[in-house]
Amino acid sequence: MAFADDLSDAPLNEPVLATVLIAQDGSLTNLTQTLKAAGEETRLRILSLLAAGERSVKDLTDILSQSQPRISRHLKLLLEAGLIERHREGTWAFFRLSDGQGGSLARSLVSRLDANDPVIARDRVRLDTVRSSNGQVAAEYFAEHAAEWDSIRSLHADDAEIEAAMLALAPASMDLMVDLGTGTARMLELFSRKYRRAIGIDQSPDMLAYARNRLDRAGLSAAQVRRGDMLDLGSELRGADFVVMHQVLHFLDDPAAAIRGAIDILVPGGMLMIVDFKPHELEFLRTEQAHRRLGFSTAQLSGWISEAGGKLTGSVSIGAPARSPDRRLSVGLWTGQVAGGEVRP
Incomplete structure (x- = not known):
């Protein structure tokens, strides 16, 4: 050597x-x-x-x-x-x-x-x-479960509570929203009244087919989905003022790299929103649901966001403790901001 x-x-x-x-x-x-x-x-x-x-x-x-x-x-x-x-x-x-x-x-x-x-x-x-x-x-798991993805999320805290918190913390208006790991495109649907245009990125053709069908049924013409790698985002996504990563990081081999990519496409003052599990010990999720990571702490995400050139601006915990009797998991909602401006109210 x-x-x-x-x-x-x-x-x-x-x-x-x-x-x-x-x-x-x-x-x-x-x-x-x-x-x-x-x-x-x-x-x-x-x-x-x-x-x-x-x-x-x-x-x-x-x-x-x-x-x-x-x-x-x-x-x-x-x-x-x-x-x-x-x-x-x-x-x-x-x-x-x-x-x-x-x-x-x-x-x-x-x-x-x-x-x-x-x-x-x-x-x-x-x-x-x-x-x-x-x-x-992860790709094989996504392909197998594309149509039932929303129901799988019932393992964690109530979706309605999580989504209400997301809507409350997100900017009131957005020029460009990017949803990384869009899955069923639920996030594009959730924020549809806030953005002028939106792009969802996912690697799975099965997921994208499901997402496109969902957007078409909802009549959301301002939103589109495309196949792409969140670790290798194209320059056409630069200029986003809101990037969301909803229940994505725990599947990734390199979460820090994904956060760097998300921060990189944001405009100064743009917001990154991450929703994922808090730390837990449910090992079966690795083998049964292809989870790569067993949740994230605020300190961990704050460090990755800082390393990427942003700063952590908020942290909210939602749901039951990880060791609750029904095994429902606590969910964290973290927001970060790129330096150089203020997030629009």
Whole structure:
């Protein structure tokens, strides 16, 4: 595995030495431990993969073709060195580069890896395969349940209560609304009196067929749906003043990337609205309903929105606790805003 060019020739946002010196507490012992943690081939490969987004232990074992105990040992050393962070969801754990100085050091090292190195290139190909596999599981589920999608949502808090909260917090008027992961197009229907035009994005042809039929029956000519990837939004969606992600994030392999894409298409002062489950422990949703993540905390979403260039502006919790007798889940409603203006009243 090779680094790209000589370190002295590679451009830096800040000098590598300065980044290292402020890692941990700056002591010789801690600096040595941090560099030792990063300076091993498998661990450097892990850092490279995590630089592309959060990954689970299973993802890493599949990509690196190493045993779970061995990968866990490498992750433990990287955690102790402050290079990465861990987020637990039930029996699963997701890892990402640290937001602190250890993460800055890791990014500096990864930026110097030669992208054409055979090992790194193979890891990226396997990463793409894992991403595709994770997406396929969700896509197959959507295709199978397109016509009954609204009824599946009965697992969580009352829809009427959730939708009333959404309407109350949304802008009074919108030029362009974008619904990411539109599903049955219920959100396009819900906000139809507020927008001048609206676009719903979804990857599933079955879902889009159902959505188009719904919009046609409702006579909502100002709304349209199209097939697309919310992680690769086209430039034609830029200029939205309202983006909604309703019960979408928990299916995604990389929720942070989806939030970055949503923030990127908003105008200054535009609003992002996220509705999803609060943290819970219903593991069966992973296997029975293709949930990738078991809910989200306000701190988690606030961090992702901030990293994307926005700020969290509101958080509302709706419904019964996750451990209620009837297993109904609490739902969170979060709003974010892009800097540079005010959301229209």
